[in-house]
Amino acid sequence: MPMEKGSDMRKMDNNIFEMINKYAEELSLMDGYRRDVNKIMLNLAGNCYETADDADFAALSQDDIEIVSPEDTSHFIEYKLLQGNHDINALVLSATPYCRQAAKQGRPLIAALDDMAQIVGYRVETVSYDEQAVKNALKKAEGCFVRDKGVTITCGRNLYEAVVALTILEKSAEVNLKAEALGGAKPLPKIEADFMRMIYKKKYSKAEQEVKSKEGDA
């Protein structure tokens, strides 16, 4: 369903559009960007915004963003995730190359770097495209690999976090793969990784939150 075009709505819509467009552009510049896979879903003020299937992120228009309901979303599982978890307000679907390779291995990706431990979480699972499986995986981390769709889902309290989670996850997947040539990445101790994540979520990201919350009230 296309966005409504009332005058007051229009102003807010523009803010939301600008914000989504900014991150969409960023995503379109990443390796492995695919129109048929990449998708942004956003929960804002009770509405679920979704980029249209096959939308061109490099040249997004307002018509490419829809407010969807459970009946007309093409991504019902993701829709339900957005509605059912107050810590998840944004989702990014992507198919970046190193995440895909990590997913192919079928093993969880374990944090060997601080930034993954803090921003994404200690353990990113590879799961089948099943509501409960995806939900459980996203409880532990800001992302998961969906084996049967070849897709990576990252999430966050706002779109900024979901996009940053994807950036860090892709970098971590690449680093882990390349570290194989050096004898393999050494996983961080779980207890320290969990501790860092807790600190990051509570304190360190506050500054980021302040800035991001100004973006379209997200």
Place this chain on the structure above:
Amino acid sequence: MNEMEMREKLVDYGKRLVAAGLVQGTWGNLSMRLSEETMLVTPSGLDYNRLSPADMVKVDVRSLEHEGEHKPTSEKGLHAGIYQRRPEIGAVIHTHSKYASVFAAAGRSVPVVQPELKRIFGSQVPLAKYGLPGTKTLKKHTIEALGDNNGCIMTAHGMICCGRTMEEAFDHCLKLEDCCRQYIEEGYERDEKIMDIKEILERQRSFFAEGVTKDLSYRRSALLKLRNAVKRHENEIFDALYKDLGKSAYEAYETEIGLVYSEITYMLKHLDRLARPKRVATPLSNFPSKSLIYREPYGSVLIMSPWNYPFQLTLVPLAGALAAGNCAVVKPSAYSPAVSHIIAKIISETFSECYVHTVTGGREANQNLLSQKFDYIFFTGGKAVGRQVMEAAAKHLSPVTLELGGKSPCIVDESANIPLAARRIVWGKFLNCGQTCVAPDYILVHESVKSKLLAALVKNIEALYGEDPVNSKDYSKIVNEKHFDRLTALIEGEDLYYSGGIDRDRLKMGPVIIDEASWDSKAMGEEIFGPILPMIEFDDLRRVKKELEGRPKPLALYLFTRSKASMKYVTKNISFGGGCINDTIMHLATSNMPFGGVGDSGMGNYHGSYSFRTFTHEKSVLNKSNLIDVPLRYPPYGRDTKWLRLFLK
């Protein structure tokens, strides 16, 4: 430069870091020394592209108190520590750039080979031990590791670089990232690239010196990776073994891949026990003290393997070398190129060349390798090259294991179970087309059972490989034309009791039995290493002993008998590397017994715990108490040796 100019510079270089791909999001941080007591640092958690000069935070390098609207980066202590320790430093940059992060994730320092980078970082960019972000531990480890260098890798974190100016620090960041990138990218291409062996050894020595390979969890992970890599490439290994030697998949698993798995599994299961220091009794003369034997890896070892079992004879010793904590260079044979290629592929995909590296090539490559100083050389192959290896090792005083060959006799006495003996001899002899170092080279048969044995041998050849063995899918081929021609020359002019056919185009030579051979036959003049089975009869085991005594000690000996007296006589009176009673070859399919030659058939041994010991230096350490110092050994010496005799008798 005034404060405002510095603030602008920090903003500018923050953006440059983003543009150069050295930082993502709000990660990383940079600072400049403002005065002896103060520095300017980037604020915590703000996007570089949004920063303005006013956002930079002034921090006291001693108290870490700050001024301004924003909080400084959580790594302010680290920046301040560097300024305090290094007065010449004017700017510090910490990034989470990709390639440096690969080293950080692997917990590895960066070997530097490019001369222009050596001038900046020395031969090794150091690695700082792990500490939680923003903690004093991280600061302490990083400052210690950085020392007087211009950069270091921070375990699980990223890198930090410094310079007299911001321009210089930024340049160091770019160069360190590029140095890491080159090392890793080269790694992916190293299969194709002929690397200077000196350089490889230098890298292996630096890596070994880091002590990473001594860590048992690292060794375990290396063995697991090796096993997984072999599993991943199993089909390619089957193909390569078929291509080089015509081995069927069953035989390839039975005699190559399966043995590698089994050796790795043994090492994984027993690693803790094997590596543990062993406490031994201390003699009275050393009272009070304790005596411990520490298991220490040698360093960088060379493993040279032959073409007949090219896969397992490379990877079984490698498993031992890695379990013992060594780095390794492996040199598979040029005569089995397909297997050598897959070995190189597995190793380059699994390990960095500073840990395990493959060198392929022929004689020149061997000579090049042997001119280098390795900490241990493990060689499997023929006597001629074995001698060259030992000569080369002697120049560097490198210890060696030589797994050579020789003519392994198979004795069948009058009491033997002939049908079973024939079946086991046929299997052992014609496995891999007779190209097995421990294959029964010839048969010594008691005259009373000779005809019965001959009939049973033929019956079993046909049972195992059919009436047309050269066309059996389970029958291998001769490795190359040179060996094929050597083998055909051995049977020229001989009366053959049985011949399974010959096809030079396909390098196929069927089983051959020479029933009237003598000690002077051509086939008895050298190790056959092919499917030719000469048979010599005897009437008394004591004469067999006498004949064998005058010849080089064989790598293996097989005895088929039901007589306990014969078993005892042969095992007690004849020297050989190892062998079986009532079987062939199977003595090496175990990790619980040492496998190796004696005399001309080689020196040293391996398999299972013996491999571990082969690649380990046993370091004896006497830990003496400071409580008592028995004066007996010190001058001035008395005339009475009574007490000395009590301790040393």
